[in-house]
Amino acid sequence: MKVTIKDIAKETGLSTATVSKYLNNIKIQENNRILIEAAIKKLGYRPNRSAQILRSKKTRTIGILISDLGNYFWGSVIGIISHYFASQQYTVITRSYSFDMELEKNVIRDIVSQNFEGLIMLPFNNCDHYYQLLQNAGIPVIILDQLPTMIQDYPVDCVLSDNYGGSALLAEHLFQNGHTNICILDQAINSHTIEVRIQAVKDVYSRHGINLETCFPCAEPFVFKETKDVIQENKQRLYQLLNAPDPPTAVFFTNYISAMGGLSAVNLLGLNVPDDISLVCFDNDPLFRAMHTSMTCVAQDLTSIGIRASELLMQRISGDYSNFPVTEIINVEFHSGKSVRNLHAGR
Incomplete structure (x- = not known):
């Protein structure tokens, strides 16, 4: 019964x-x-969820919108968000726009038409302002991993890692170990996250009197595209740089995707880490656990990102906008691996 x-x-x-x-x-x-x-x-x-929806005229549906469903990196964040809202008797639907901004706009319009109660999204880049379509429809939205350039015109809540602080820690570690001829691998156009990480490295070296642009200029930036293409592009870039007459002594990977491509190049050339080349990465990817030499990196707190984004969205759904808009910066954790050679040793 x-x-x-x-x-x-x-x-x-x-x-x-x-x-x-x-x-x-x-x-x-x-x-x-x-x-x-x-x-x-x-x-x-x-x-009886159907009866609840009919009575309340609310769908009790939350959306998660990401660029690529095949990108496993954000899987834990999606899991945390899903668990949080499931415990609140919400249905959570994850959608993807496959790095296609026109498709992204159509997906968002579809979400609006289905009267989702809220959305947590990874935008295409920091110029992406389609989140305003949700706001115009009265649907709360939380942005992950980017700070939109249009945030002054279209205020929105954002949750992202301490990109500057984490990158500065890695850069200082490289400098203290004697690395002044370094390469920054991966520059995505219109990515707040990548821009801040690169700027932090440049600032640290500038404080030590070194201009990285003249010592070892960054590679040309590119428009972000499918993960597999970025991996291949970074593999080719680093392969060429490490074959140059004056190769870098160290490589700063701005994220795990650039690291995947860079490590392929290092392995292809048969180089030893850290004797032949030193490496650091902003991200602590499961791939690094398979490395013979542990990667020096900073790890994003994906659990805290997922929880904070969920809490903020629930606050907005309940009608509380007392602290709107919020930009939450989540701390990262430095992991001192063995992938950086101390060039001062033996002098």
Whole structure:
């Protein structure tokens, strides 16, 4: 026999109105919440989501929009967001636009037409302003990993890692180990994240009186595209640089994708890390655990990113915009591996 909210009310001695408030995520007294949750567990109550939607005129659906469903890096963030909202009785749907901005716009319009209650998205780049289509429709949106250039005109909540601080730590580590002839691999046009990481490295070396642009200029920037293409492009770039008459002593990978391409080039040339070439990376990818020499890197706190984005979105869905807009900077963690050779040793 199907358990109803009347059964829960009878079990707890509370009114059906109080039980209904709890089931619709309306705040109630703490002692009543405890009674209701105990009754739900005891009776095995399962809410009728279709009926809830019809009564409330809300879909209780949350979207996650990313560029590439094949990009495993963001899998843990998607999992954390999904778990958070599932625990709040929301359905979570993940969509992709496959690095196609026109498709992205169509997907967002589709999300608007389906009356999603909120969206967490990884935009195409920092010039991407399609999130305003959601805001215009009254749908709260949280941006991950970018700071849009249009944020002054179209304010939006953003959650991203401490890109500057983490990159500065890696750059200082390279300098203190004697590396002044370094290569920064991966420059994506219109990426706030990549631009900030590169600027941090340049600033650290500038404070030490070194202009990286004259010592070892960065490669030409490119428009970000599919992951496999970026990996191949970085493989070719580093292969050429390491074959040059005056190769760099160290490489700064701006993210795990550039590292995947760069490591392919290092392996192809048969170079030893760190004796022949030193490496650091902004990201701590599972791939690095398979390396004979542990990678010196900074790790993004993907758990905190997912939780904070979820909390912010839930706050907006509830109608609380008291601190809007928020830009949350999540701390990163420095991992001192063995991929950097100390050039001062033995002098």
